[in-house]
Amino acid sequence: MALLEVRNLKTYFHTREGIVRAVDDVSFDVERGQTVGIVGESGSGKSVTCYSLMRLIPEPPGKIEGGTAMFDGMDLLKLTPKEIQKVRGDRITMIFQEPMTSLNPYLKISTQLIEPLQIHRGMGKSEALEKAIAELDAVGIPDAKNRIHSYAHEFSGGMRQRVMIAMALITRPEILIADEPTTALDVTIQKQVLDLIRTRQDDLGTAIIFITHDLTVVSEVCDYVNVMYAGRFVERAPVKAIFTEPKHAYTRALQKSIPAIQEKGKDLYTIPGLPPLLSQEIPGCAFGPRCETATKDQCLTDKRPILVEKNPQHWVQDCPGCLGSFQKSRRFKNSSF
Amino acid sequence: MTYLELDNLTKHFEISDGLFGKKRVVKAVDGVSLSIEKGEILGLVGESGCGKSTLSRLIMQLLPPTSGSVVLEDEWLANLPPALIRERRPDFQMIFQDPNASLNPRMTVYSTLVESISARHPRVSDNAADAQEAVSELMRTVGLDPRYMRKYPHEFSGGQRQRIAIARALGTEPKLVIADEPVSALDVSIQSQILNLLRKLSRELELTMIFISHDLSVVRYIADRIAVMDEGKIVEVGEANAVFNNPQHEYTQTLLKAIPQIRV
Numbered sequence: 291m292a293l294l295e296v297r298n299l300k301t302y303f304h305t306r307e308g309i310v311r312a313v314d315d316v317s318f319d320v321e322r323g324q325t326v327g328i329v330g331e332s333g334s335g336k337s338v339t340c341y342s343l344m345r346l347i348p349e350p351p352g353k354i355e356g357g358t359a360m361f362d363g364m365d366l367l368k369l370t371p372k373e374i375q376k377v378r379g380d381r382i383t384m385i386f387q388e389p390m391t392s393l394n395p396y397l398k399i400s401t402q403l404i405e406p407l408q409i410h411r412g413m414g415k416s417e418a419l420e421k422a423i424a425e426l427d428a429v430g431i432p433d434a435k436n437r438i439h440s441y442a443h444e445f446s447g448g449m450r451q452r453v454m455i456a457m458a459l460i461t462r463p464e465i466l467i468a469d470e471p472t473t474a475l476d477v478t479i480q481k482q483v484l485d486l487i488r489t490r491q492d493d494l495g496t497a498i499i500f501i502t503h504d505l506t507v508v509s510e511v512c513d514y515v516n517v518m519y520a521g522r523f524v525e526r527a528p529v530k531a532i533f534t535e536p537k538h539a540y541t542r543a544l545q546k547s548i549p550a551i552q553e554k555g556k557d558l559y560t561i562p563g564l565p566p567l568l569s570q571e572i573p574g575c576a577f578g579p580r581c582e583t584a585t586k587d588q589c590l591t592d593k594r595p596i597l598v599e600k601n602p603q604h605w606v607q608d609c610p611g612c613l614g615s616f617q618k619s620r621r622f623k624n625s626s627f
Numbered sequence: 628m629t630y631l632e633l634d635n636l637t638k639h640f641e642i643s644d645g646l647f648g649k650k651r652v653v654k655a656v657d658g659v660s661l662s663i664e665k666g667e668i669l670g671l672v673g674e675s676g677c678g679k680s681t682l683s684r685l686i687m688q689l690l691p692p693t694s695g696s697v698v699l700e701d702e703w704l705a706n707l708p709p710a711l712i713r714e715r716r717p718d719f720q721m722i723f724q725d726p727n728a729s730l731n732p733r734m735t736v737y738s739t740l741v742e743s744i745s746a747r748h749p750r751v752s753d754n755a756a757d758a759q760e761a762v763s764e765l766m767r768t769v770g771l772d773p774r775y776m777r778k779y780p781h782e783f784s785g786g787q788r789q790r791i792a793i794a795r796a797l798g799t800e801p802k803l804v805i806a807d808e809p810v811s812a813l814d815v816s817i818q819s820q821i822l823n824l825l826r827k828l829s830r831e832l833e834l835t836m837i838f839i840s841h842d843l844s845v846v847r848y849i850a851d852r853i854a855v856m857d858e859g860k861i862v863e864v865g866e867a868n869a870v871f872n873n874p875q876h877e878y879t880q881t882l883l884k885a886i887p888q889i890r891v
Contacts, residue, residue: 331814332785447675476674476841478885503814506887533889547819548889549848554868557826558819558848564784 292319293497294343294465299357299367301335301342304350308569312338314521316357320465325491325498327512327529329505329544331565335521336501340467342367344384345374361465380410383458387470389450393442399426399453400438406461425456428493429486448479452486459490466491469501484510505544509533514603517541520566520576523597524612527604537600539586539612540577575609585614630665630835631686631803636695638681655681657859658695666833668826670850670867672843672882678859679839683805686837687719688712699802717746717799724808726788730780736791737776740765743798769794770824786817793824797832805837810845822849844886847871855879 301313313335320326328336341347343359343366359366361382366374383406386392394402403425404418413421419438426434429452442450451471458466468487472480488511491498500511508515508529515532517525517540525538536542546559563580566572575581578589589611597605606613638656643649655678663669673679684690686697688704697704704715723729731739740762745751752758763773769790780788789809796804806825810818826849828834840846846853846867853870855863855878863876874880 331816477843477887478674478841478882481885481887484887504887505815506889509889510887544816547816549815549819549822549845552848554848557823560819560823561816 293322293361294320295358295360296339296343297358297360299339299342299359300355301338301347301352302355303352305569310568311521312352312568313342316518316521316523318516318523318526320497320499322464323491323495323497324514325500325512327500327502327508327515328518329502329508329515330518331503333565333568334518335568336518337469339518340384340469340499340501344378344382344467345369345371346378376410379406380461381463382465382467383461383463384467384469385451385454385458385471387473389447389454389474390442392454393450395442398439398441399445403438403453403457403460406457410461422456422460425460426453429453429456429459429490431456447475448482451475451479451483455483455486455490459494459496462494463496465497465499467499467501470503472507473502473504480507487511505548517544520572521568522576522594522607523605524577525606526597527601527606531601531604535604537604537606537613538577539581539583539614539616542616543580543582575607575611577612578609581611583611583614583616586611588614629662630667630700631661631663632696632698633659633661633686634696634698635660636682636685636697637693638678638685638690639693654859656685656692659856659859659861661854661861661864663835663837665835666829667852668829668836668838668850670846670853671837671839671856672841672846672853673856674841674882677856679856680807682856683721683807683837683839686803687721687805688715718802720796720799720801720804722789722792722796722804722806722809725812726780726785726792729792730788730795732780735777735779736766736771736794737762739791739795740776740798743795746799765794765798768797768828784817785813786820789813789817789821790824793821793828797828797834801834803835803837805839807839808841809838811840811842818845825849842886843871843882855882 297317299313299316303310303312316339318326328339330336342354347354354367357367400419400422403422404415407413407418407421423434423438426438431437431449431452445453472483475483502508512529515527515529516523517538519540525541532541536545543561547561549558552558561580566576574591574593575589575595581589590609595607595609598608599605636656636659640653640655641650642653659682671679685692692705741752741758744761751761762776766773766776771787771790771794780791783791810821813821822845829836838846838850850867852865853867854861855876857878863870863879870879874883
């Protein structure tokens with residue numbers, strides 16, 4: 291049995307424009323010590339998926355409409371606010387994109403670092419402080435003993451993200467949710483932070499849910515990848531299969547649009563069109579209008595495609611249009627909306 | 628002929644630690660010499676804090692240099708009196724990282740762009756039809772539908788917003804555009820669209836551009852030449868592919884190694 295089993299999660303937002311189906315029937319597992327990636331564009335629902343698990347969706351307008359998330363015999367989606375507080379920040383923790391906004395600028399780092407230990411472990415101040423210094427040391431903050439009494443603004447961006455990681459791991463959580471943790475960082479710092487996350491994971495055996503829009507980052511850190519589009523997973527596979535034998539047109543299009551792998555002098559590949567509005571019911575294949583395979587005419591229009599297991603552990607939405615090969619001679623257009 | 632010439636451009640900031648603390652000098656830009664041809668895209672690469680932004684502000688005449696000179700089309704800019712600098716402003720335009728922050732949320736696309744056009748053509752808004760035509764053309768140039776000119780920035784997607792910011796920069800018919808991390812805040816799929824657009828514009832309008840980024844893989848794609856900056860100095864300049872494939876300086880090699888690779 292997996293550490294976390296999410297089944298048929300649905301999170302909708304009830305807005306004036308209608309019901310926004312941000313997460314629409316999503317299922318995945320997280321094994322102990324594994325890194326599971328959720329990849330997709332802005333607005334695809336990857337953050338809402340994780341916020342739902344942490345029960346951080348503002349209600350109203352949001353509402354978890356259905357599904358289960360079994361973690362150690364508990365259904366995270368049904369816990370009372372008091373019960374979920376015991377899990378959140380202790381056994382499941384989170385780091386965010388922008389460390390400056392998630393650290394409190396008025397409090398010293400020390401106050402924020404020892405808070406989880408005081409609350410969840412009932413630890414005394416001096417003991418907690420000792421642990422916190424050791425933790426800062428482990429994430430590579432030099433002179434941790436003195437630096438712990440600094441404020442967030444006294445650290446650089448990369449160092450702040452290290453502090454966040456220390457804070458998230460100090461309770462030795464079973465799952466760490468990392469929401470675009472390196473997107474705001476320079477490439478060199480990004481590399482350091484990714485390396486750090488991996489080393490700490492090896493040391494502590496923490497499972498990680500890694501949210502990102504960057505496929506290259508996925509290839510560096512993830513074991514298993516879920517590709518998300520318009521509130522649903524379109525493809526789920528071990529990281530190797532996602533890159534060596536991607537099946538869904540969206541996964542392939544995402545890979546084609548990575549600037550680093552494209553030839554200089556030619557126009558970069560872009561996915562035409564825009565993601566669909568989630569406030570409207572999507573009758574068929576959500577990617578259909580942007581699909582550019584030779585078989586795109588066969589994209590489902592009357593029913594939503596369902597995930598099927600094509601190879602062991604390799605699931606893909608069974609839409610005949612999106613599974614076809616790309617048209618060979620496509621003329622790239624610049625303005626594509 | 629060299630279009631923009633930077634000669635030994637230097638900016639030092641004096642800072643002190645506390646009220647009575649010792650004075651220290653931060654060499655934000657330290658003797659930078661560069662030349663850019665007309666219609667060229669120069670990629671400027673370096674980490675946060677290396678002086679990229681200070682350098683761009685020196686070129687934009689937003690900061691007076693400590694020493695050195697900026698020459699655009701044979702005209703010395705560094706020591707112009709403020710009134711003259713103001714007159715030259717439309718020649719320099721910037722595109723910033725985050726269009727949410729750089730566009731005025733209370734101005735429609737139309738008023739944003741008319742304001743920019745009026746820098747060169749002060750009487751453009753005298754005739755409503757002319758103004759609309761000018762705005763429509765600008766919007767078409769960047770791949771936006773002119774029908775949306777009365778909408779506000781928040782009604783557009785992230786990529787479209789960056790197109791508005793680009794249109795605003797082009798509205799003054801600039802001689803030089805500095806794009807400061809224009810795609811870092813965008814999704815990968817949108818990044819490609821904006822990069823394609825910038826390259827198309829540079830070819831069609833003979834736009835001279837300095838493209839600032841920390842991501843060498845993006846810069847390699849768009850730039851003709853790449854300049855690598857570290858601690859206020861340019862440590863390596865060269866043709867884009869040469870810098871990318873055969874980096875000479877140790878720092879460039881470090882930057883290249885940091886690019887995430889797809890390895891499976």
